[in-house]
Amino acid sequence: xxxxxxxxKSFGGEEVLKGxxxxxxxxKTNMIIGASGSGKSxxxxxxxxxxxxxxxxxxxxxxxxHDMEIERKSELRKEMGMLFQHSALFDSMTVEENVMFPxxxxxxxxxxxxxxxxxxxxxxxxxxxxxxxMPSEISGxxxxxxxxxxxxxxxxxxxxxxxxxxxxxPNTATVIDQLIQEITHERxxxxxxxxxxxxxxxEIGETIVFLKDGKLAWKGTNExxxxxxxxxxxxFVYSSNLFHKVxxxxxxxx
Amino acid sequence: MRFIRHIGRYMIMLFSVFRxxxxxxxLKELILKxxxxxxxxxxxxxxxxxxxxxxxVALQTSLNLDNxxxxxxxxxxxxxxxxxxxxxxxxxxxxxxxxxxxxxTSSIGSMRVTEQIDALEVMGINPLNYLIFPxxxxxxxxxxxxxIIMFVGIGGGYLASVYGNLVSSEDFIIGLQDSFIPWHVGxxxxxxxxxxxxxxxxxxxxxxxxEGGALEVGKASTTSFVWTCVAIIISNYILTQLLLx
Ligand SMILES: Nc1ncnc2c1ncn2[C@@H]1O[C@H](COP(=O)(O)OP(=O)(O)O)[C@@H](O)[C@H]1O
Ligand SMILES: [Mg+2]
Numbered sequence: 001x002x003x004x005x006x007x008x009k010s011f012g013g014e015e016v017l018k019g020x021x022x023x024x025x026x027x028k029t030n031m032i033i034g035a036s037g038s039g040k041s042x043x044x045x046x047x048x049x050x051x052x053x054x055x056x057x058x059x060x061x062x063x064x065x066h067d068m069e070i071e072r073k074s075e076l077r078k079e080m081g082m083l084f085q086h087s088a089l090f091d092s093m094t095v096e097e098n099v100m101f102p103x104x105x106x107x108x109x110x111x112x113x114x115x116x117x118x119x120x121x122x123x124x125x126x127x128x129x130x131x132x133x134m135p136s137e138i139s140g141x142x143x144x145x146x147x148x149x150x151x152x153x154x155x156x157x158x159x160x161x162x163x164x165x166x167x168x169x170p171n172t173a174t175v176i177d178q179l180i181q182e183i184t185h186e187r188x189x190x191x192x193x194x195x196x197x198x199x200x201x202x203e204i205g206e207t208i209v210f211l212k213d214g215k216l217a218w219k220g221t222n223e224x225x226x227x228x229x230x231x232x233x234x235x236f237v238y239s240s241n242l243f244h245k246v247x248x249x250x251x252x253x254x
Numbered sequence: 255m256r257f258i259r260h261i262g263r264y265m266i267m268l269f270s271v272f273r274x275x276x277x278x279x280x281l282k283e284l285i286l287k288x289x290x291x292x293x294x295x296x297x298x299x300x301x302x303x304x305x306x307x308x309x310x311v312a313l314q315t316s317l318n319l320d321n322x323x324x325x326x327x328x329x330x331x332x333x334x335x336x337x338x339x340x341x342x343x344x345x346x347x348x349x350x351x352x353x354x355x356x357x358x359t360s361s362i363g364s365m366r367v368t369e370q371i372d373a374l375e376v377m378g379i380n381p382l383n384y385l386i387f388p389x390x391x392x393x394x395x396x397x398x399x400x401x402i403i404m405f406v407g408i409g410g411g412y413l414a415s416v417y418g419n420l421v422s423s424e425d426f427i428i429g430l431q432d433s434f435i436p437w438h439v440g441x442x443x444x445x446x447x448x449x450x451x452x453x454x455x456x457x458x459x460x461x462x463x464x465e466g467g468a469l470e471v472g473k474a475s476t477t478s479f480v481w482t483c484v485a486i487i488i489s490n491y492i493l494t495q496l497l498l499x
Pocket of ligand 1: 039041043
């Protein structure tokens with residue numbers, strides 16, 4: 001479980017996060033949603049310790065991040081997996097080297113074992129036969145999936161995904177969403193997913209935090225999000241044409 | 255004020271490079287790769303430059319030697335002194351600031367821009383150790399490169415002298431051996447070690463702490479080249495003052 005209390009962060013006088021409190025539960029897919037520029041990525045990077053928050057605390061299973069020595073933080077991070085918005089694959093390594101990287105770094109596995117594990121994960125993200133390609137030789141959507149494979153290959157205890165299915169076709173997006181949820185349930189890990197895709201929210205959003213202009217505007221579950229009267233949320237949800245039509249249909253009593 | 259902040263951050267970086275080391279087997283591989291990229295990969299161009307610079311030094315000395323009282327062997331002497339004392343260590347290091355320095359800045363800088371450095375950090379790896387330590391170790395081999403460069407430069411002077419009929423082979427070699435001070439070679443290698451450290455760390459600093467996008471990577475490479483040269487030239491002056499006078 002990750003608890004975030006009153007998190008604040010400014011860049012050069014402009015406050016991007018204006019005091020956010022949220023809980024991300026173990027064994028669940030926790031979603032952060034909001035329009036682009038609302039501070040989702042900044043929020044996540046503060047949680048990971050990539051940015052130093054101006055105020056507030058981030059508590060991992062009862063352990064505050066800001067009290068940790070750098071060595072302890074490193075240990076904790078070995079149990080984290082992160083899928084970056086733009087993949088952040090190591091561009092000097094092949095696809096399989098990227099996926100095996102955490103195993104190479106942190107386990108005693110020999111090469112054949114690492115390869116077997118990498119191939120197992122790559123097939124789960126529907127990527128076969130690209131092992132020897134460089135990241136620059138595959139599409140953005142494929143890079144995303146390699147990055148997800150790299151994030152989960154070493155069985156993390158905490159999984160963070162920044163827009164895991166942006167740039168993917170609807171089919172693959174669903175596969176990826178479901179894979180993230182499966183892994184979360186299988187291994188009882190704490191998963192935090194940033195998204196602005198309402199399909200994902202419906203499919204796998206077990207807890208939802210809605211950010212607007214750097215503030216927490218709403219929180220709840222994916223059942224509640226379609227029933228709320230919160231104006232900011234309804235505007236966001238029904239800005240998607242499909243859902244808009246669904247709502248009109250509902251109002252007409254279908 | 256900003257300058258002092260940079261110096262402070264640079265010092266902290268140097269210190270942090272040696273903390274939380276990466277797994278030894280991985281480091282070994284990285285060091286080999288960096289040695290190949292930074293040292294072996296620079297051999298061709300620096301040898302080429304050095305060969306012709308040695309030749310030009312010999313030629314210039316000969317052209318400016320119109321007093322019959324000064325022996326022709328001075329050409330060998332002048333070539334040796336200028337190559338060993340300044341040309342191989344200092345001038346080649348400035349070339350390396352352009353070649354190796356901007357390569358280091360742009361490769362680390364693009365890793366910063368594309369969040370690969372963040373990815374390393376989130377995995378619990380010390381990116382400074384992972385990225386910069388192997389470069390520092392690789393550049394410990396820099397004096398070997400410079401030793402080769404010295405031979406090639408003097409060879410260039412010799413070839414230009416003999417085949418350009420500036421001086422006989424015997425006279426050139428007499429000049430080459432004339433009042434040789436071994437400490438000069440020691441001085442040259444001490445300089446080279448310091449320049450190697452500068453070449454590994456200042457470009458890394460500019461890449462590691464850069465902000466922005468692809469455009470800024472280009473700007474950072476230019477800034478890095480300027481500061482690496484400045485550091486080399488100033489430390490050259492200080493070291494010469496300390497070691498030779
Ligand atoms: N490193 C940074 N420096 C300054 N401003 C930043 C930085 N990162 C993000 N911001 C600003 O913070 C705001 C929120 O960005 P972000 O969290 O990336 O949005 P999103 O919700 O789309 O992920 C934006 O206005 C952005 O310009
Ligand atoms: Mg974002």
